[in-house]
Amino acid sequence: MTEESQGVVSVGGQSPRCPVVLRHLVWHPREIDVATQDIPEPAVRTVDKDGTATLITFLPQESGTES
Numbered sequence: 001m002t003e004e005s006q007g008v009v010s011v012g013g014q015s016p017r018c019p020v021v022l023r024h025l026v027w028h029p030r031e032i033d034v035a036t037q038d039i040p041e042p043a044v045r046t047v048d049k050d051g052t053a054t055l056i057t058f059l060p061q062e063s064g065t066e067s
Helices: none
Strands: 005-013 022-027 031-035 043-047 053-057
Touching: none
Parallel strands: none
Antiparallel strands: 005 022, 031 043, 043 053
C-alpha cells in the first residue's frame, strides 16, 4: 500500500430506515482480516498503523425491511 492508503467503510443507504451513508476511514491499514466461517456473522477487522483496530460485523437483514 502507498503512504496515502486508507480503508473506507460505508454504512447506510437510501431506504427510509437508513436514509444517509456514514463513512469511517482507517488510515494506513497494516492488517485486514476477514472471518466468514464458524462464526455467527461475517466480520472484517482492520488495524491501522498505530495499532488501533476497527471491527466491522455484517448482521443479517431484518425480515420485512428494505435494503
